Amino acid sequence: MSKGISQNAVTPVDVTLTGIKKVFNDTVALDDVNLQIRPGEFFTLLGPSGCGKTTLLRIIAGFEKPSAGTVMVGDKRVDDIPPWDRNIGFVFQNYALWPHMTVFSNVAYGLRLRRLDRRQIEEQVEWALGLVGLSGMSKRVPGQLSGGQQQRVAIARALVLRPSVLLLDEPLSNLDAKLRIETRKEIRSLQRELGITALYVTHDQEEALEISDRIAVMNKGQVEQVGTPEEIYDSPLTRFVAEFVGLTSTVHGVITERGTLRAGDLDLYTFPSSFMASGLAAVGEEVIAAIRPEKIRVSEDASALPLKGKVEEVTYLGSSRRVKVQIASRSAATPPLTLLAAYSGTVKPGAEVSVEIEALSLVR
Numbered sequence: 327m328s329k330g331i332s333q334n335a336v337t338p339v340d341v342t343l344t345g346i347k348k349v350f351n352d353t354v355a356l357d358d359v360n361l362q363i364r365p366g367e368f369f370t371l372l373g374p375s376g377c378g379k380t381t382l383l384r385i386i387a388g389f390e391k392p393s394a395g396t397v398m399v400g401d402k403r404v405d406d407i408p409p410w411d412r413n414i415g416f417v418f419q420n421y422a423l424w425p426h427m428t429v430f431s432n433v434a435y436g437l438r439l440r441r442l443d444r445r446q447i448e449e450q451v452e453w454a455l456g457l458v459g460l461s462g463m464s465k466r467v468p469g470q471l472s473g474g475q476q477q478r479v480a481i482a483r484a485l486v487l488r489p490s491v492l493l494l495d496e497p498l499s500n501l502d503a504k505l506r507i508e509t510r511k512e513i514r515s516l517q518r519e520l521g522i523t524a525l526y527v528t529h530d531q532e533e534a535l536e537i538s539d540r541i542a543v544m545n546k547g548q549v550e551q552v553g554t555p556e557e558i559y560d561s562p563l564t565r566f567v568a569e570f571v572g573l574t575s576t577v578h579g580v581i582t583e584r585g586t587l588r589a590g591d592l593d594l595y596t597f598p599s600s601f602m603a604s605g606l607a608a609v610g611e612e613v614i615a616a617i618r619p620e621k622i623r624v625s626e627d628a629s630a631l632p633l634k635g636k637v638e639e640v641t642y643l644g645s646s647r648r649v650k651v652q653i654a655s656r657s658a659a660t661p662p663l664t665l666l667a668a669y670s671g672t673v674k675p676g677a678e679v680s681v682e683i684e685a686l687s688l689v690r
């Protein structure tokens with residue numbers, strides 16, 4: 327999808343959103359969003375349906391006016407600039423191609439509005455179709471293309487205007503799983519080679535973790551956490567982030583004097599002394615811990631590891647397995663605790679196992 331394009335690299339710009347608020351009638355769609363997207367960064371907005379992702383993109387593009395706040399692209403404040411003068415490319419979820427027009431005309435549309443001459447238009451369209459690997463298809467109409475090819479036309483149509491920022495709103499959601507994975511890799515490598523600042527929207531956490539430089543996890547119109555994929559996955563700050571991005575077991579407990587996490591009548595995990603010294607959590611504090619399945623060791627030897635448990639459920643995932651383990655409390659009066667662990671062995675439901683928690687994150 328990307329041959330010999332480095333000479334066409336764009337000058338990357340940053341995008342700064344300050345205090346963005348959007349109210350529709352009585353719905354607060356965005357509530358004080360502050361983000362700084364760095365030049366040339368692949369930045370993803372990740373969050374559930376209705377959390378405000380599309381609204382935020384539309385505000386940056388200029389299709390929607392914020393109720394409060396400002397948008398800066400590079401060092402230019404764009405709030406009062408109409409969409410077509412913002413130099414921002416937009417790729418929509420449903421492609422939004424004109425069905426009766428050829429691929430060529432779809433891509434050329436914006437150039438014609440800019441009144442470029444025919445030679446220039448042909449050159450630019452050829453360049454953009456070359457970028458997305460559709461050079462031979464300019465005479466077809468969208469109905470003669472696959473979903474993935476139609477989405478590439480939409481990308482070419484955005485890029486042909488040489489935008490300084492590319493916005494993509496769930497561009498892959500109409501594609502089947504395999505094509506989605508292929509196409510997202512292509513979008514990422516195209517973005518890298520062009521060096522263009524890209525803001526990408528998805529509700530697919532795996533997609534976000536794979537392709538992003540940084541991710542903003544959104545919930546109910548607010549940004550819950552901004553970070554690299556590793557930071558978001560390994561160190562979620564909130565319960566929402568932990569549970570939305572990947573699987574997690576969530577445990578309520580208290581920090582004991584010995585620096586352990588106690589849940590019910592069990593000591594689940596001992597914090598490193600450096601963590602206790604850091605003052606991030608205090609003795610006696612009630613906390614919520616999020617534990618990733620990969621951070622839980624499971625042994626088929628029922629006494630090898632500190633916690634005793636019983637396998638409740640085994641889920642086969644192809645390359646690995648996931649087991650749900652019920653951790654037995656010391657006294658029958660305390661309800662048992664359920665943990666989700668990654669495990670590649672062959673335990674069966676009902677098996678007595680032992681378990682150790684290797685790491686966890688405290689969340690709010």
Ligand SMILES: Nc1ncnc2c1ncn2[C@@H]1O[C@H](COP(=O)(O)OP(=O)(O)OP(=O)(O)O)[C@@H](O)[C@H]1O
Nearest residue numbers: 350353354355374375376377378379380381382529
């Ligand atoms: N034009 C509008 N008029 C009224 N309410 C709107 C309008 N556009 C969006 N909303 C509301 O604002 C909130 C955010 O919507 P938005 O489309 O930004 O969510 P989203 O994160 O893109 O969701 P999805 O993943 O389903 O696309 C929702 O509650 C939605 O109903």
Ligand SMILES: [Mg+2]
Nearest residue numbers: 379380381495
């Ligand atoms: Mg949306």
